[in-house]
Amino acid sequence: MFDAAVFGSLFLTLFVIMDPPGITPIFLALTAGRAAKVQRRMAWQAAAVALGVITLFGLVGHQILTYLHIDVPALMIAGGLLLLLIALDLLTGKTDEPQQTKDVNVALVPLGMPLLAGPGAIVQVILAVQNHDSVAGQVSVWAAIIAIHVVLYVTMRYSLLIIRVIKDGGVVLVTRLAGMMLSALAVQQIINGITQVIHAY
Template identity: 80%
Template sequence: MFDFALFGSVFLTLFVIMDPPGITPIFLGLTSGRPAKVQRRMAWQAASVAFGVITLFGICGKQILDYVHVSIPALMVAGGLLLLLVALDLLTGKSDEPTQTKDVNVALVPLGMPLLAGPGAIVSVILAVQHADGWGGQLSVWAAIVAMHLVLGLAMRYSLLIIRVIKDGGVVLVTRLSGMLLSAIAVQQIAGGITQFIEGKG
């Protein structure tokens, strides 16, 4: 059975990490000067690249971890610390915005990866897939992943309209709120990993 609570949890976590409102001004900066048709194509290219990377780690993440002998609790703690760093950047506004380059397809790098499909999103997806119970849980997780990438594609696709509506102040506000939520998620993930270590599961 489809788990709406799990769907919402995974979707919210990825929304906070990938930050569609926050990525729109970066997308505009990286694609400025290009025709609107090219910008729209690059928006979906970036979302597709991110989805491909996330899907790869969602399917093969456990095998990769087993190969390098890394346990899930260790990944939870490391991922939590990484998310906390990202959250601090969101809260303080110190995250660096990449500059445009004409020699690289920015829809692939840096937009698709590592801005969208970054370590934080990868870790969260691996853990969500690992902890999903049965077909219903897996369906809920993957539906959230697909929905999140659709939102990302649409956010970048209509970035000009979004910026016109919420203005720069709105982007800053949403980014700060996302940082607060992400910091709480990070602390919870670290605590969960430490708890599993104490219980001997790591």
């Protein structure tokens, strides 16, 4: 009732896309000046919002695709191109870090969405849910989704400690490695989508 390969593949893909180490400095910047208790609460809220958004698209994503008459290969190619753009941002160090605003709950926007539950993660979840329709596959997919959000919460919850351990240089290194892995995944997904189109026609 559990497929370790499916779990591992989706978990690693979401880990690279959602980038828990990379979100750490952004989380600290957005929650700067707030009490530790408030920071802990915002870490939980951000992870919960992201999980809610991802779950919504995981449950109704197939219906959305059917309604819009979008085939899986088209989604795979579009998703691959989107992942490639994210990978390039990670590799080049391009970040758009919003400034923290005390009047806004940044745990909801922009942390929960779109920084965590972004387009890349949403596309991957829709594809994973659609491609693994067995009981074992579905259990593994949803286990991976829950697991990555637990990792995100723990990472943000202990972000101050993590920064002290790996330093800014460590975060940059992990982000660059994630960008390389994600670019390879993106290219492979584009190739798979094109291959399916060729076989279909």
